[in-house]
Amino acid sequence: MITRMSELFLRTLRDDPADAEVASHKLLIRAGYVRPVGPGLYSWLPLGLKVLRKIEGIVRDEMTAIGGQEILFPALLPRAPYETTNRWTEYGDTLFRLQDRRDNDYLLGPTHEEMFTLTVKGEYSSYKDFPLILFQIQNKYRDEARPRAGILRGREFLMKDSYSFDIDDDGLKNAYHAHREAYQRIFARLGVRYVIVSAVSGAMGGSASEEFLAESEVGEDTYVRCLESGYAANVEAVITAVPESIPLDGLPEATVYETGDTPTIATLVEWANGAGLGRTVTAADTLKNVLLKTRTPGGEWELLAVGVPGDREVDDKRLGAALEPAEYAMLDDADFARYPFLKKGYIGPKGLLANGVRYLVDPRVVDGTAWITGADEVGKHVVDLVAGRDFTPDGTIEAAEVREGDPSPDGAGPLVAARGIEIGHVFQLGRKYADAFTADVLGEDGKPVRLTMGSYGIGVSRMVAVIAEQQHDELGLRWPAAVSPFDVHVVIANKDAEARAGATELAADLDRLGADVLLDDRSASPGVKFKDAELLGVPWIVVVGRGWADGVVELRDRFTGEKRDVAVDAAATEILAAIG
């Protein structure tokens, strides 16, 4: 196929769009791949759509290879199934809701667990029907609070979502690993640099979960990894390396001190270092107790205290993930007023536990660790309050911030932080949705078996931006051959009629040999054409220029910038051989 730029619906822009922040967004707009239609809403122009479809094709190919069967749901869905799983409410403002002419409630599907579960329940009835993997490639809708960075986080976006259905945990594990490997093949074919990180469930519920993050400084997801061992996890999923517990024998007694006006960690540490305790105290020696209230869906609010070393903040994302699916909120002044035993700035484990407040601590608060913390009276703190001796918390919680340099949970070395863009998610849902819809089939023994599920997503439209983000250079886009809108970009940079005719013939030869050719036959100057070729990012550029008179054309590698002359006589075959 030959596409003539003189006829192609394309206008490149010289300047970056005013509201674009990240390189992929700027370049995809400048190169005429996409256009904004509204916040988080984009149209795909011809070149952008070609890249999108190629990515979609690779994803479909690998999903089919692991036995996935493609089906397709509506994007417009009735409320009832999402009411059953409570996601109609849980999704909050992120869900696009609407009503039809009869005032019935509908939503635009953000993800389709409910529909797939109901469909499998509707069609299948026996253990013999499993394992089963179904997938769709479909527009999803999420009303993001801050749609950003172009198609990196749109409000309408193309996603591949698949779901595995099995009758036992082994089946689920097989499906999970098949997906994990398929995703590795997909991202390899797309030429994406990525890491697989341990993840927690978010709003989806369930157990084992990993995210595929494309390495990118503009990513919204922070993750940490241990360079020594390869351990990687997103911040929500980092498991704190737990120090060994300390024998209680011989530890100093807990002592309550008048500490004056010391409601903050800083003032407390300052007091401690002036109090003649015989050692240097840092914030890490103090135990900060943060008061929250939590509520399970439909339940009552109840108090929760979280104890973390005073040198660390509570990380909202980690806290939220740890409490999922319960809601939580910080205590406000009115709440404090309601519980007079809570002395703000002086709250300690003993008062909390004595008053029946659920008390969870950072995993570093192991038995035998001694803390400086509140003594439950204004102006008083306790020193050497020992966990496991003076107080026993109700459990631990992964809520403290993760910092670079923290030890990796596998003990192999320190953690380093990086940013990434979520491109895939594999997730053992388990029986959450099957329970919600009583998705049972007849087992081998004639008794009902509850199905177990996995859910697996790839952001297909997002991949266009991710590849642009990772591969671009200062001149423009650069597409790996597998997703490039064209195989080769032939630039006519010579006004001579014979050269023009020769270029057209060369394009025809390349086409005949199976290449998808973009032919720049416009009347623009060579300079303009070269700039556009660099901006558009087809991996191989053939310049029919001055060398024509000497019987050569120039072949440029857009990735390396290398140029070499190729004899016109055998140009088509030689070019195709070069570009693979």
Added chain:
Amino acid sequence: MITRMSELFLRTLRDDPADAEVASHKLLIRAGYVRPVGPGLYSWLPLGLKVLRKIEGIVRDEMTAIGGQEILFPALLPRAPYETTNRWTEYGDTLFRLQDRRDNDYLLGPTHEEMFTLTVKGEYSSYKDFPLILFQIQNKYRDEARPRAGILRGREFLMKDSYSFDIDDDGLKNAYHAHREAYQRIFARLGVRYVIVSAVSGAMGGSASEEFLAESEVGEDTYVRCLESGYAANVEAVITAVPESIPLDGLPEATVYETGDTPTIATLVEWANGAGLGRTVTAADTLKNVLLKTRTPGGEWELLAVGVPGDREVDDKRLGAALEPAEYAMLDDADFARYPFLKKGYIGPKGLLANGVRYLVDPRVVDGTAWITGADEVGKHVVDLVAGRDFTPDGTIEAAEVREGDPSPDGAGPLVAARGIEIGHVFQLGRKYADAFTADVLGEDGKPVRLTMGSYGIGVSRMVAVIAEQQHDELGLRWPAAVSPFDVHVVIANKDAEARAGATELAADLDRLGADVLLDDRSASPGVKFKDAELLGVPWIVVVGRGWADGVVELRDRFTGEKRDVAVDAAATEILAAIG
């Protein structure tokens, strides 16, 4: 590719679904091609999706062949452009509207004229950039009052919509004819029986317009055609054959009669035939004046009277189309009370015209025709009121019902009525949308040129039902090869291990030769398998049955029902040759 039915996500149903009315709906559900999700909302199971994609591919292919360039808009669209064209309001309840988390208004696109116009205006600026044809294949949303007949009229449906942009009328005509021919090729490839009928614009505004209607008794569109000349038009577009006008000389004088209590056509005719007028009077000799009020968008209501021969009703669809884009409503009692000169049952042309009411008549009311009609006083009618002598209406209107036997407007013979399903629409929009958005480009003479547009649609998902509707028989579906989910359906109807192995090998041979094979390797009985094969509708069925022992398999043509034996030795090549 080989798909094993033992692994395929498919359950056929023995019974028709309770709420299904038309054959295609029943069969597509029974055969497991689609499943209902809500009113007018369907999921596509693997076989249905394969057919849908094949149809989509043929449509894309022919659109590309006429130079169409594919792009893709969001389905979720901001209100503003649709406000500019007033379609935000005009679409009424058919438009799905919603708000985002910031209470901004959005809609689910029913069709995309606005977006395409704005995009072309944004990218292109010179006459040199045209002609241009853009298209997309995308989900559309319409909140139909009565979603019916399965995917024949869904609320979310896949549509190909294309738009042509030209700088002059000749360009528009070329684009229109290119589309018309592309559509003929598409429907021929899909094996659909159809007619092309003249159409009027509906809510779209504009001029020349034709519809492609698939012939079907379950169609919602009534059209008429003249078997002698081939003239065909949908009911809204039928142009009344106008009789010749009659010289006014020597026509009898108009006379007002006391007609008593004769407010209806029936009572008036009865009076006339008892009044000694010296001729037999029928309803066709009377002129019935129907009172309406109309309003242009944003305008005031104003009176309109429509005069039609008393033997015909005013057809709502024709009236609405004739008044487009104005709204209209019948006069209610309160309205009549406001205009005392309107004597219900006795309204006549003279009173209407004397009081300044706009008065449009059926085209049959030509000069010289004499009518029995109201005399604007209760209990009085006028006889021999002659058009062009005693009254001159403000114009004509195509609002009277069309009946079988009416003369064709080309004079070639009578019209006959039939029903069809709209599958395509080609439409010269003209400058309506370009005017709304000031879509001008620089002309050859340096002055701005307003673009002129065409819009062209094909209901892609609807085609699945249309083909099923036209091609099915009493046993099930029957797919033309071009859209069948598989090329050949191999049924293992022999429990012998050697026969089973041979069938699997035959399937592998067919696959190697490029066929897409469905292999029924289930443990079900031959009877169940045959029934399923007939229901699923793959055009060629190979039965590996009793003949295996004699070295033959049976090849069945699903369309003709013909069966013949093929020798096993060369079965694959012979079968492929037979099925083309």
